Amino acid sequence: MVSKSSRKFIATAATAALVASAIAPAVSAAEAASFKDxxxxxxDAVDFVVAAGAxxxxxxxxxxxxxxxRVDAAILLANVLGLEVARAPEAGFxxxxxxxxxxxxxxKFYGIASGKNATNFGSNSFITRGELAVWIERGFELLGQSDFNFKDVSSNYEASVHALVANQVAxxxxNTNFGVNQIAKRGDYAIFLFKAAQAIENGDLALTIMHTNDTHSYVDKAPKLATAVKEVRxxxxxxxxxxxxxxxxGTLYFNEFEGQADLALMNYLGYDAMTFGNHEFDLGSxxxxxxxxxxxxxxxxFPFVSSNVDFSxxxxxxxxxxxxxxxxKMEDGKIFDGIVKVVDGQKVGIFGLSxxxxxxxxxxxxxxxxxxxEEAKRMVAAFETQGIHKIIALSHLGYDDNVAYDNDLKLAEAVDGIDIIVGGHxxxxxxxxxxxDKEEPTLIVQAGQYSDLLGTLDVEFDYWGTITGYAGELVDLKDKAEDANAVELVKPFKDxxxxLQNKSIGTSAAVKLEGERAVVRTQESNLGNLITDGMLAKAKSINPNTVIAVTNGGGIRASIDEGDITLGEVLTTMPFGNTLGIMNLKGSEIKAALEHSVSQAPNESGAFLHVSGMKFSYDSSKPAGERVVKIEVKGTDGTYTELDLTKNYLVATNTFTAKGGDGYEMFANAYTEGRxxxxxFVDYEMFVDYLTQSETIEPKVEGRIVDTQK
Structure with missing residues (x-):
C-alpha cells in the first residue's frame, strides 16, 4: 500500500500545471485556437498539454x-507531473x-513507466491505451474502484483501468472493450492527462465535523445544542x-425513559452516525x-458504527x-462496521470502535x-480497497485511558490511514x-462531557486523503439561546x-456531599463514606456477620448540594440501579482488591473503592500491586484490628463490582465459585432508606483511605 505522504510530489506539480494552463494566455487558448483540427x-485538453510543453x-x-x-509520451508526462528529473539515476536504456x-x-525512478526490457525502452514504438492507463494511474497516483465489464482488460491493466474509469479520466x-491494445491517439492522451489533473484538483475536500461525546442523558441542555448545530449548518x-x-x-431522564428522551433529540438534531460507549451496555444485567x-x-x-463489537x-x-x-447504502436504525458519507462529491469513510x-x-x-x-487496520484496508482515503474513526476508547486496554493516542500511533479520531470515554x-504528526498525520478531537460543549472541526484534504489544513474549537453552549422546537420536544420528558426531581426524601444535608469525578475516583469523600455506610447497614440487616462494605468511585456520578435532599439528586448521583451483593472473601482477596483500587493513583480510576467498616493506607509512589501499607477492620466495639489475610470476611458491594466490574477479578472468581x-436491594433505594433515618446528616472525611505520600 502506497502511503498518502508519498503521493505529495505529484499533487503540487499536477495542480501547478493545471493552474498554469489557465493563466498563460500566450500558450493557452490562443494556441489551441490556432490548431485547425x-x-x-x-x-481545454490541448491548452493544458501545450502549457506543459507539448x-x-x-x-x-x-x-x-x-x-x-512512447518516447514523446514519456517527455510530456514527466513535464506535466513536474518530476525532479535531476535526481533520477541512469535507467540503462x-x-x-x-x-x-x-x-x-x-x-523509471519513480516507478511510473518501465521499458520493453532491461536495455530497450521502446522509444519509437507507438504507445497503447493500456500502457497509457498504467502510466497515468501510477504517475498521478489515481485512486478508486469502478464497475466495468471490459473483456480485454487483463490483470496487468485492471487496477489502472479501474482508477481511470473511477476518476472519469477515460x-x-x-461496454465490453476498453481498447487496451489499441494504439493511443495524441488527442486521447491530451484528454487523459487533462482529466487526470482535473481529478486531482477536484479531489480536494473541505470537511466540517460537529461532534459530541459522553452526553449522559443531559437532555435539559439539548435545546442549546440544537441552536449551535443549526448555526454551524x-x-x-x-x-x-x-x-x-x-x-x-447519568440523569433522571435516563432513569425514567432509558434513552428515548435522548433519541428524540438526536433524531431532531439529525446525527449522521453514533458509536457505542460502555454505558450503552449498563442495563445488560x-x-x-x-x-x-x-x-x-x-x-x-441514523446508523450506528461499530467494528469491534459483536451483538450476534x-x-x-x-x-x-x-x-x-x-x-x-445505509439504513437508519442498523449497526454497520463502517459507513460511507458523500460530502461535496467525495466519499468519506466512518467506522466505530468501543x-x-x-x-x-x-x-x-x-x-x-x-x-x-486489529479491527481498525481491517477497516482502513476495507475503505482503501474501495478507493476511500478520507477516513474517520468514531471512537469510545478514551483519549489517554489505560493503555492496557485501549486509547486514542495508541490507536493513532498503531494504525496508519486514520485521518481523524472523534473520541469519547x-x-x-x-x-x-x-x-x-507522523508520515500519515492523524487528528484527535474530544468535546468534554454532559452536552456542555459542541466540538467543531474543519479539515482540508487533498485528493489522496492527506490532511493539508485544519482548525477546531469547542463551542461553549452555556450562553446559547434555546431552540424553540427542541424546547417543545423536551417538555413532556422534562415535566x-x-x-421526580423535586420530590424531597425528608432529609437535609448540613454540608455538600462531595461526588465530583476528580474526587471520588482518587480519594476518600464524605459521600463515598455515606454510601458505603448505608450499604453496610442494609447488608447487616440481612446478615449481621457482614463487616465491610466497598463501592466503586465510578458508580458515584454527582455531588449532592447542602440543604434538602431530593429523590432526583439521589438518582443523579446513583443512576445505574445496581443491586446489593454480599461476598465471602479471604483477607488476601480483600488486600488484592485494595491494591487494584489504588493501582492507578494518583490518576483517576473508576475502580477506586470507597469503604465502610475498615480503613487502609497506601503509598502511591510504590509500584502498582505493592502499594497497600496497612489494612484494619472495624469491630463491633468500634475498635480496629489488622486484617487477617487467612480469615474469611463478609463484604457488601454492588453486583456490578461483585461480578468483576472495573477489573475486580478476585470478586469475579468469588462470584463464579458461588461465594x-x-x-x-437497589443501591439508590438503600441509600434513601439510610438517609431518612436522620433529619439532618453531616458526614465527614475520616481518614478511612490515606495516601502516605500526601
Missing part, C-alpha cells in the same frame, strides 16, 4: 488523430535519445454530526437485558447488525468485543485538535423529570 471537447505537428495542426511514440533521457530516467470503446449545510457514545446513564438499547437503535434516524449472540439484536459490512474495557466496567452480557488495533476537553449472595 482542435475543437469542441479537445480544446507541440503541435505543425503550426496549424495539433495531430489529434495521430499516434504518439540504449534506445532513448538525449532529448528524452531525463524524462525516461525519472519515470471510457471504453464500448447555516454556514455549512454538509457538516457531519457525530456522537462518540455514552448517551446512556437487568431483568429485560438490553431491550432498551435495541429499541434505541431501532428507533434511530444476543437475540434482541437479531436483524440489527450487519457484521463485516460497510454501509454505503473500548474492550466495557466487559469490566459495564454489563454487556453476551455482547463481545475484539481488539481495536475520558470526558477530555481538547480545546484544540491534537495532531499526531415528568421535574416531578456471593444477591439480596436484590
Amino acid at each position: 482542435v475543437s469542441g471537447r479537445y480544446v 507541440n503541435g505537428k505543425s503550426s496549424t495542426n495539433f495531430g489529434l488523430n495521430e499516434s504518439i511514440k 540504449k534506445d532513448v535519445p538525449d532529448r528524452a533521457k531525463d524524462a525516461v530516467n525519472a519515470l 471510457k471504453g470503446f464500448s 447555516a454556514e455549512n449545510p454538509d457538516a457531519l454530526l457525530l456522537s462518540a457514545g455514552d448517551v446512556f446513564s 437487568s431483568t429485560e437485558g438490553h431491550k432498551s438499547l435495541s429499541e434505541f437503535i431501532k428507533g434511530a434516524d 449472540k444476543d437475540a434482541l439484536f437479531n436483524g440489527i447488525q450487519s457484521k463485516g459490512t460497510i454501509g454505503e 473500548t474492550e474495557e466495557t466487559k469490566d466496567i459495564s454489563s454487556p452480557g453476551k455482547i463481545t468485543f475484539s481488539n481495536y488495533v 475520558t470526558h477530555t476537553k481538547l480545546t484544540e485538535p491534537k495532531l499526531i 415528568k423529570v421535574m416531578e 456471593i449472595s444477591e439480596p436484590g
